[in-house]
Amino acid sequence: MGDPAADLAVQGTNTSSITSKRSLERLGYLQPCHVEGATEKDSPLMLKYVVQKPSRRSPVINRSYYYRTETIRLLVEGWIQECETLGMDNCAVISLGCGFDPTFFRLKLLQERRETRTKLKYIDIDYPTLIMERLYMVRNQEKLFDLLPENPSKDDVAEFVSDTYSCLGVDLRNLNELEKRLEEAGITKKGGQQQTRMPILVVSEVVLAYLEAEESDAVIKFFADFPEATFVLHEQCIPTFDVDEQGNENLHPFALTMFRHFERTMTPLKTLREYMSIEDQRDRFQELGWPNCEIMNMNLMADLLVTPNESDHLRISQLEPFDEYDEQHWIGSYYFTAVASTGPKEGVSVPTRSPDVLRGIGLSAKLQHALFMTETPMDKSSYISIDHKSASASSSQRSIVGSIKWAGEVLFPGLDINRKGHSLTILGDYAYAFGGFGLDASDGLEDQRIFRARSQQTRLATMLRINLQDGTSQMLPRDDDEPAPRMHHSAVSTLNGSTIYMYGGRDGPTKVHNDVWRFTPENGWDPIWRARVNPMSNHRAPSGLFKHTANMMVIDDKEMMVVYGGRNGAGEANETIWAFVIPDNQWVPFMWRSSERQPKYKGIFSHSSVVVKDEDQRNVLLVIGGIHGKDEKVLNSVTRVTMGRTLNIDENTVLHWAEADEISLQEINDNSSAGRSSNSGDHAHVHSLFKPRFGHTSVAVDEDRILVIGGVSSPGLLLWQETVVEIRLKARTFQYLRPSSFRELVMVNHATVLDNSRNRIIGIGGGGTCFGFGAWWDAVGWALKL
Ligand SMILES: C[S@@+](CC[C@H](N)C(=O)[O-])C[C@H]1O[C@@H](n2cnc3c(N)ncnc32)[C@H](O)[C@@H]1O
Structure with missing residues (x-):
């Protein structure tokens, strides 16, 4: 036969x-x-x-x-x-x-x-x-x-x-x-x-x-x-x-x-x-x-x-x-x-x-509940039924109202970066990509989109410098006394754009770093806080985190690298907000003021965060999506976190506090046009939710406009048309922006940064695997025009 x-x-x-x-x-x-x-x-x-x-x-x-x-x-x-x-x-x-x-x-x-x-x-x-x-x-x-x-x-x-x-x-x-x-x-x-x-x-x-x-x-x-x-x-x-x-x-x-x-x-x-x-x-x-x-x-x-x-x-x-x-x-x-x-x-x-x-x-009862209560934002790639025609009536194309253009075709000639879970930071006219998991681009044998066994991939400790003016890139020479290999760490530049601060990341499933490094183009790496966690000391510090986010922001006149979420070496999600105070070279924890029992914004990882200003012109953190550690649910929340410092009653000690409130966003879409997919049928509300995602990045273009880029969704697949989302804070809206043409990019565990001087967002690296069968990489780098 x-x-x-x-x-x-x-x-x-x-x-x-x-x-x-x-x-x-x-x-x-x-x-x-x-x-x-x-x-x-x-x-x-x-x-x-x-x-x-x-x-x-x-x-x-x-x-x-x-x-x-x-x-x-x-x-x-x-x-x-x-x-x-x-x-x-x-x-x-x-x-x-x-x-x-x-x-x-x-x-x-x-x-x-x-x-x-x-x-x-x-x-x-x-x-x-x-x-x-x-x-x-x-x-x-x-x-x-x-x-x-x-x-x-x-x-x-x-x-x-x-x-x-x-x-x-x-x-x-x-x-x-x-x-x-x-x-x-x-x-x-x-x-x-x-x-x-x-x-x-x-x-x-x-x-x-x-x-x-x-x-x-x-x-x-x-x-x-x-x-x-x-x-x-x-x-x-x-x-x-x-x-x-x-x-x-x-x-x-x-x-x-x-x-x-x-x-x-x-x-x-x-x-x-x-x-x-x-x-x-x-x-x-x-x-x-x-x-x-x-x-x-x-x-x-x-x-x-x-x-x-x-x-x-x-x-x-x-x-x-x-x-x-x-x-x-x-x-x-x-x-x-x-x-x-x-x-x-x-x-x-x-x-x-x-x-x-x-x-x-x-x-059956749970499906009905989920469909009508919108707890699990199902779509037709995760649930379909003969009885519930309306849940599946919409076409597989999301109707997109906005679009966004790629900034040029080949922006970074010769760039062949095979890494994910790395960091990307701009100082002047250069972007610096550090660490991550993958193959060193310096490996002469490497070629983009060639499937290789996992054993050849590893945690990296190399730094790639990309010239943003001409797009060329160069792997920087490495000394022994430099940060150890790591992935899912964070790196941010100081507000004056002179220095990069790098923190955490993991090397191996349970080996998590808790060091802070400073990098300047002139002096290279400087270990300003290296594995100095002493439980008996007065200065508390995070135990070492990965899949957290870090942002440089000013809180009551002090510049701080604020670390949100992440996981520790035992795999537990971190619930404490930590800040590394730049002028003091010291960590401080922030205490949550809210009394909610199990809020979703605490204990998350693989989220993204950006700094914006609130009505009083204070820096606040906007935390988007991620995975909730306790139940491993993928989040679609956008949470505003306000932080501050107050003197305690004794007036000798300072209390660092944090408060959070979830922001609800309305999707902008053209309700009037015929054949619309996202709000046809009984389950329109399901489609108008901000789709859950993790492993994405976010960039605050200005005080009002935030772009959320890439990631993985759940329970369905993130469509290509859903890859870029624009949030408008003042109007409390969001919309999907379709990039001007399809590119073979996945934008997961990638890194993005705002390149203000050239009015664009650049994205470097990222990739994924399919069982142990093979890996793929976003190897060429890209930019979106603003
Ligand atoms: C991936 S295994 C799955 C085995 C088992 N159902 C499980 O999930 O553990 C696929 C099985 O389907 C059987 N199979 C595939 N084609 C078949 C056919 N034409 N007639 C009978 N068995 C077949 C194979 O022999 C094999 O045992």
């Missing part, structure tokens, strides 16, 4: 999947005690029995697999529970492309410990050769073998068939064979016409994407003929990133990297060529005979179902250090779960209704 070599490669994906799930089990992501009465020692998750060679996956792969595995577990168990609640005598779970997935054995334990009258039939299906391997393994593992049902009707090297569990070797592209073998295992399309009803749940976890679109369509259509069927499809999608005026789609570098990876491993994602977005998937299910279908991307599933509470986030954040939020959210945008079900069939003797698993597990 297919090319045997290609089929073998596809079967190999099972090893990678099951090894990743075993990695979760070993690290404690999965909770064995979801099986009542079972202890860790019993390993009711069973993964240890099916993976002979365990290996520890990277934190981002572990998290992604955790969301995926838990989503499927909750749906399968929720569906069975729903069948029990409905008082069904029988129900069946059919796992397509099961690989070595041990769910049956876990459920068997679960059922043994519970009283239920609903009889579960479980059917695992994969390629015949893989099923043979699976059965061999099961028979040679005492624990699994003991759980196999007794008295099977068929039990040979290639197949196991019994009343409660069957393991069938069938190529899913052969539907006649599939139908025949399912019948042998007791599953027929007649369903509701039989004396006993048999609702079925079909699970396809990253399987059908490897088939040609028409082949996977045929499988989905095949199961639509079952009267009480639910189909759970979990696999990759390609959310729309940009569509140009001619209707051509520009893919996000994440999508390009993912496609390339699967082509290279000889397991191309064939279905994806036909069905890219979750809208495509929704239409597909509808056309193939599924009247009900809800689709959520993995970010939304994680938010609403897998880790809805602070305690869930706390638990997984304690399992291993994690900081790859950008990659995690991209992965979450590129995987979806569809839950489709068939409706009542005409002409059947027994009235039928597919068990509603989403209602059963409480997800």
